[in-house]
Amino acid sequence: xxxxxxxxxxxxxxxxxxxxxxxxxxxxxxxxxxxxxxxxxxxxxxxxxxxxxxxxxxxxxxxxxxxxxxxxxxxxxxxxxxxxxxxxxxxxxxxxxxxxxxxxxxxxxxxxxxxxxxxxxxxxxxxxxxxxxxxxxxxxxxxxxxxxxxxxxxxxxxxxxxxxxxxxxxxxxxxxxxxxxxxxxxxxxxxxxxxxxxxxxxxxxxxxxxxxxxxxxxxxxxxxxxxxxxxxxxxxxxxxxxxxxxxxxxxxxxxxxxxxxxxxxxxxxxxxxxxxxxxxxxxxxxxxxxxxxxxxxxxxxxxxxxxxxxxxxxxxxxxxxxxxxxxxxxxxxxxxxxxxxxxxxxxxxxxxxxxxxxxxxxxxxxxxxxxxxxxxxxxxxxxxxxxxxxxxxxxxxxxxxxxxxxxxxxxxxxxxxxxxxxxxxxxxxxxxxxxxxxxxxxxxxx
Numbered sequence: 001x002x003x004x005x006x007x008x009x010x011x012x013x014x015x016x017x018x019x020x021x022x023x024x025x026x027x028x029x030x031x032x033x034x035x036x037x038x039x040x041x042x043x044x045x046x047x048x049x050x051x052x053x054x055x056x057x058x059x060x061x062x063x064x065x066x067x068x069x070x071x072x073x074x075x076x077x078x079x080x081x082x083x084x085x086x087x088x089x090x091x092x093x094x095x096x097x098x099x100x101x102x103x104x105x106x107x108x109x110x111x112x113x114x115x116x117x118x119x120x121x122x123x124x125x126x127x128x129x130x131x132x133x134x135x136x137x138x139x140x141x142x143x144x145x146x147x148x149x150x151x152x153x154x155x156x157x158x159x160x161x162x163x164x165x166x167x168x169x170x171x172x173x174x175x176x177x178x179x180x181x182x183x184x185x186x187x188x189x190x191x192x193x194x195x196x197x198x199x200x201x202x203x204x205x206x207x208x209x210x211x212x213x214x215x216x217x218x219x220x221x222x223x224x225x226x227x228x229x230x231x232x233x234x235x236x237x238x239x240x241x242x243x244x245x246x247x248x249x250x251x252x253x254x255x256x257x258x259x260x261x262x263x264x265x266x267x268x269x270x271x272x273x274x275x276x277x278x279x280x281x282x283x284x285x286x287x288x289x290x291x292x293x294x295x296x297x298x299x300x301x302x303x304x305x306x307x308x309x310x311x312x313x314x315x316x317x318x319x320x321x322x323x324x325x326x327x328x329x330x331x332x333x334x335x336x337x338x339x340x341x342x343x344x345x346x347x348x349x350x351x352x353x354x355x356x357x358x359x360x361x362x363x364x365x366x367x368x369x370x371x372x373x374x375x376x377x378x379x380x381x382x383x384x385x386x387x388x389x390x391x392x393x394x395x396x397x398x399x400x401x402x403x404x405x406x407x408x409x410x411x412x413x414x415x416x417x418x419x420x421x422x423x424x425x426x427x428x429x430x431x432x433x434x435x436x437x438x439x440x441x442x443x444x445x446x
Contacts (some may be wrong), residue, residue, distance in 0.1 A: 011101035021233040026153050026243065029226055033149045034142055034444070036227030048136035057123045061114050071104045077102060101301040108297030115292055115322070118284030125152040126277040133270045140263045146444055150434040152225040157240040158427045159215045165419050166208040173201045173412070179399065193405035200409055244426040247433035248374055253367050255440060259359055262441045268355040273342070275348040282338040288326045295319040366432070373425070373432040379420070380425035387418035
């Protein structure tokens with residue numbers, strides 16, 4: 001039994017040591033997520049997929065070589081009938097005859113080359129467009145990752161700071177309850193005062209317990225956001241107050257903005273160009289296609305399988321040819337596909353105009369939201385200082401016997417509300433700054 005317990009302890013120690021630990025500033029977290037998050041990894045794969053598709057398009061117009069091997073064995077050879085009179089027989093009679101050998105083996109190689117294909121020319125022309133769409137998509141993904149990491153990082157700090165404040169409040173309230181209970185036992189306070197403080201303390205402890213459970217969930221959500229295992233021991237090195245101050249940058253509100261540099265604008269623009277390429281592709285299918293080929297082959301025949309023997313006779317052949325295919329009439333299907341492509345092209349142009357307007361609206365909204373969040377933060381900071389002074393005064397009055405427990409409880413609840421509002425205001429500043437960076441298409445610093 002003792003050996004068994006030692007073994008279990010050893011396994012637990014190994015697992016604990018193997019568990020990854022991370023210590024991250026916000027910038028570190030963003031950098032980590034850009035390399036390890038699930039969205040970033042798949043965005044990189046999508047970019048590689050586009051590169052390979054482009055190579056496939058180019059390869060279509062390069063020489064193609066194919067080899068063919070064909071072996072045939074007649075289990076029972078086919079019989080043909082020829083007029084018997086060919087061999088001196090009676091007219092009207094037939095002679096049964098078998099042509100060929102029971103075994104045959106052939107090998108050939110064909111070299112083919114596209115000389116002219118309209119769809120291939122269109123595909124080559126728009127290779128850069130398709131590649132740029134993939135690059136823009138990756139950039140947009142990275143901007144979204146940055147915003148998600150900032151919000152997740154802020155939520156963890158918000159929870160941590162909230163727990164710290166709640167613990168201090170619980171500690172202060174427990175001290176007040178002890179003193180008030182002593183005063184009550186000495187006959188200088190009412191029982192209602194003790195009960196009121198007990199109610200407030202119970203409520204605080206419930207909130208603290210809930211926050212501590214949420215803290216674990218928020219850390220796991222943060223780990224998923226950056227692409228780490230959910231059970232990673234993560235430590236955040238920034239604090240909420242410093243991060244809030246760093247994110248107050250009114251200069252952003254007056255930054256020059258060029259809509260043509262915005263990622264959503266570029267994506268919409270490339271989508272229009274891509275749909276235009278589809279229209280040209282469908283039109284190109286009405287053009288002739290011209291291909292050439294060269295074929296070389298060898299054939300061998302035998303009644304027994306003797307192809308591996310040196311005396312086996314082989315017959316070579318070669319063929320050179322060109323193929324011209326001219327579309328004449330497709331039952332109007334080709335015309336219908338072209339019209340569909342034109343409709344999609346027109347839709348893309350309309351979406352492009354809509355995107356331009358949405359970008360401007362998003363920027364205006366982000367600026368207003370950011371400015372309001374900073375103003376709200378300053379107001380919440382002042383309100384918190386005021387609530388702390390009021391609560392302190394009510395506490396002094398209560399213990400001096402010139403204020404009721406009801407007045408003290410109201411002042412305490414008001415303080416707790418202001419503390420929560422202040423934390424939320426700091427979180428709002430961080431989130432609003434992240435939203436403004438996204439609306440401004442602020443590049444990710446390396």
